Amino acid sequence: MFEEDLDRYWKTVVSTIRDGIMIVDTCGSIVSVNQAMELMSGYSREELIGQKCSILNCSLYKMARERGGSHWCVLFKTGLLSQRRCNIMRKDGSYVQVLKNASPLHDSRGKLIGAVETITDITEIVEKDKQIAAFRRELRSEDGFHGIIGGCAAMRQVYDLIENAARSDAPVIILGESGTGKELVAKAIHQIGERKDSPYVKVNCASLTESLLESELFGHVKGAYTGAYQSRAGRFEIAQGGDIFLDEIGDLPLATQVKLLRVLEEKVVERVGDSKPIAVDVRIISATNRDLPQLVEKGSFRKDFFFRINVIPISLPPLRERVEDIPLLAESFFRKIRLKSGRGINGISNGAMEYLMRYSWPGNIRELKSAFEYAFVTCHEHMIQPYHLPPGICEEGHSNGNGKDLQPTKEEIKKRHLIEALNKAQGNQSVAAEILGVSRVTIWNQMKRFGVRYVREMDTEGDS
Numbered sequence: 001m002f003e004e005d006l007d008r009y010w011k012t013v014v015s016t017i018r019d020g021i022m023i024v025d026t027c028g029s030i031v032s033v034n035q036a037m038e039l040m041s042g043y044s045r046e047e048l049i050g051q052k053c054s055i056l057n058c059s060l061y062k063m064a065r066e067r068g069g070s071h072w073c074v075l076f077k078t079g080l081l082s083q084r085r086c087n088i089m090r091k092d093g094s095y096v097q098v099l100k101n102a103s104p105l106h107d108s109r110g111k112l113i114g115a116v117e118t119i120t121d122i123t124e125i126v127e128k129d130k131q132i133a134a135f136r137r138e139l140r141s142e143d144g145f146h147g148i149i150g151g152c153a154a155m156r157q158v159y160d161l162i163e164n165a166a167r168s169d170a171p172v173i174i175l176g177e178s179g180t181g182k183e184l185v186a187k188a189i190h191q192i193g194e195r196k197d198s199p200y201v202k203v204n205c206a207s208l209t210e211s212l213l214e215s216e217l218f219g220h221v222k223g224a225y226t227g228a229y230q231s232r233a234g235r236f237e238i239a240q241g242g243d244i245f246l247d248e249i250g251d252l253p254l255a256t257q258v259k260l261l262r263v264l265e266e267k268v269v270e271r272v273g274d275s276k277p278i279a280v281d282v283r284i285i286s287a288t289n290r291d292l293p294q295l296v297e298k299g300s301f302r303k304d305f306f307f308r309i310n311v312i313p314i315s316l317p318p319l320r321e322r323v324e325d326i327p328l329l330a331e332s333f334f335r336k337i338r339l340k341s342g343r344g345i346n347g348i349s350n351g352a353m354e355y356l357m358r359y360s361w362p363g364n365i366r367e368l369k370s371a372f373e374y375a376f377v378t379c380h381e382h383m384i385q386p387y388h389l390p391p392g393i394c395e396e397g398h399s400n401g402n403g404k405d406l407q408p409t410k411e412e413i414k415k416r417h418l419i420e421a422l423n424k425a426q427g428n429q430s431v432a433a434e435i436l437g438v439s440r441v442t443i444w445n446q447m448k449r450f451g452v453r454y455v456r457e458m459d460t461e462g463d464s
Helices: 003-016 035-041 059-066 123-140 153-167 182-192 210-218 254-266 292-298 303-309 323-341 350-358 364-378 391-395 410-424 429-436 440-450
Strands: 020-025 030-033 081-089 095-106 112-121 172-175 200-204 243-247 268-270 277-279 283-288 312-315
Touching: 020 035, 035 095, 035 112, 059 081, 095 123, 153 182, 153 312, 172 182, 182 200, 182 243, 182 283, 200 210, 210 254, 210 268, 254 268, 254 283, 254 303, 292 303, 323 350, 323 364, 350 364, 350 391, 350 410, 410 429, 410 440, 429 440
Parallel strands: 172 283, 172 312, 200 243, 243 283
Antiparallel strands: 020 030, 020 112, 081 095, 095 112, 268 277
8 A cells, every 4th residue: 555545544534433533733723623623613624724723722731831831832842741631612602511632743764743622422421421420419319317208296206216216125016007118117217226237038928828838938948848859058047137127017827926926035937847946136026908807807817816916006197198298209209200211391280289198099109109100101291280190099089069079180280380470471372381391492382382472561462
């Protein structure tokens, strides 16, 4: 290959490479740029060549000048620039975050004649890094009390009980409706207790048959039953020195209750198929959404076992009894789901929050979280509106003078909020769009669809 051919191929490479390339002379004047540099900076080749490289307002260049160096660029003082992050200013005044590499150029006699810089746009990478950092902060954050959100009087009392229970080694039972956060309370007790550095083991007592449950809790020896090909430690042995959380303890079979009673009283377990006792040091934390005293009266729950696990009871209030905590919970779920989904939804509208506050939440906090997961699927606007929430939330609580349910449709709710926004904006469609978090075109389309006209006083030629 002849030298002139090689030179021609290098020009092709430089013009097609995705990184920006800029060559400057010793005075800092730009003598050559490639196409990627034009795209990155917003300047054309003609606008850049002959200009001082300070036109890009590089943050590294400013640093070198501010420190009083005798050279126009730190590059000619140090002889190199490697993998340095900085910002350059585009033609429109915006800044691009870039990664810069630079090297001085010498002629055949070793005389310094300029420098070449390669500039990589890392804006996307930086944004991803910020998003990951936000994920980590959100996942590490503990809103409220050890991840339990709420500031009402009832929840403050729960926090006091958690702290007291954590300092004790006595059995704890957490009572509350489904979805109230019983598992979060159990974890908090473990995390702030003296056993925090030891295992925390969870068992759902309602998810297994009686035989499998006993094997899960106490373990089994080889040959104890069909399929027991080898010995296996139970959850109590695994939790040695720590806490075991028995969820849905109200669903325990009577026979298993008897065996657990022995564990509580004698601190030993026996594997299924074996009579050899194994000493265990485990604190039991249990939870249920059932009325245990009523089960005791019916004979489906042992009275002695109930008294043994009911040493430190913690009752969680349902969400309908802590309405003032709904905005805190809603905002927390909104932030977490927005981070995970990457959706460009900016917030929760006042109208949507009103519906959340009015709803009775039979599924409690779990249902509230599900409502936001639903809203992030249905919302294609900048703000979550009432009609983005599950239908049942908007249908509940609306009544006329006769006390009959009105159950407005999604379209009726949209129309109502459109009119409210136009009233607040005095008919200005652009302002109404900002209030609802939608585009002006959406406002115009909705006004046309719903037959809404709004003419401002003294301005009949306004936006409507």
